[in-house]
Amino acid sequence: MLDGQVAIVTGGGSGIGRATALELAGHGATVVICGRRQEPLDETGALEPHGRIAGITCDIREEDQVDALVDEVLARHGRINILVNNAGGQFLSPAEDITPKGFRTVVRLNLEGTWLMTHAVATKAFIPSGNGGRVVSVTLTPHTGLAGMAHSSAARAGVENLMKVLAIEWARFGIKLSAVAPGVVATETFMTKYPAAFRDHYTESVLAGELVTPEQVAQTIAFVVSPAGRAISGSVINVDHGHDVSQVRYPPREIATERGSIEQEARRT
């Protein structure tokens, strides 16, 4: 499906980024992954049997490192067809305790880093090639407001709108941009980084009763960048078992009937 395509996946050394790199490579793409540390990148590369994944260290918040990464990929492969902006994250904190530096740190990573990568790949590769390209940015649900993550909620809203604006402006270059917004994903980071009570609550109370897997997010990204996803641009695609529309399990345990539903209202006589 992706034979001959060259992809960059940011944050490809772990979690969703690793699963995405493996998924794209499995469909024939040559994949360059980046992150701040070399070791996780090498671990991802070792999981791919055909040598289609290589890692290059890059902090996506640093303009000179982003430029160097894109130049290196072009020098090695001569083209870039796909960019997956997956690197991101945040720390959990009540909004009133987030310092200016902490807010800036999260916005720089999620919004500015995504902009730097997207702009560099578009201007150095997609536009000069005349062939356009595909961009998918990984964001977050719920879109109704992610309590405890004010900085990240704001940044991800910015990323989703950025994808929409660029989908309009860069349609003339054949560039398609979308966001894929996962719900709660069972990555090692999610399972180990957050306080146990927070993790356990959201693990147990998600609507579907199960977490999203990294592979499910990766398969959606692969579909969007595949020939079958050619008409997708300016979209936000949730991969979240309905987390965006209902943040609690249905029905609430307290009022569940034996049939696992809610009691039906009696008809008026």
Ligand SMILES: CCCCCCCCCCC/C=C/C(=O)SCCNC(=O)CCNC(=O)[C@H](O)C(C)(C)COP(=O)(O)OP(=O)(O)OC[C@H]1O[C@@H](n2cnc3c(N)ncnc32)[C@H](O)[C@@H]1OP(=O)(O)O
């Ligand atoms: C109704 C609501 C329903 C909600 C349902 C929610 C369900 C759960 C959804 C969960 C979804 C999301 C999951 C995920 O995203 S999992 C993947 C997460 N992955 C990551 O976060 C990886 C990347 N993250 C990082 O690298 C770091 O977290 C960070 C973003 C902070 C960047 O790290 P960096 O090394 O650059 O930054 P520093 O550590 O130097 O910190 C810089 C300043 O940031 C502030 N800070 C950092 N950590 C904290 C903290 N724990 N508490 C408070 N402030 C923090 C601080 O100002 C740092 O500066 P100082 O060290 O000088 O103080």
Ligand SMILES: NC(=O)C1=CN([C@@H]2O[C@H](COP(=O)(O)OP(=O)(O)OC[C@H]3O[C@@H](n4cnc5c(N)ncnc54)[C@H](OP(=O)(O)O)[C@@H]3O)[C@@H](O)[C@H]2O)C=CC1
């Ligand atoms: N897990 C979840 O429940 C959900 C996750 N998401 C989002 O999906 C994405 C991936 O999450 P997940 O796989 O769980 O998280 P991970 O923490 O496993 O992945 C984050 C990756 O990004 C890399 N990274 C972090 N900062 C930078 C940077 N400045 N420059 C380059 N690379 C960087 C990290 O590598 P290194 O440290 O070596 O730089 C790491 O490989 C994130 O944007 C996350 O917020 C969205 C919804 C839910």
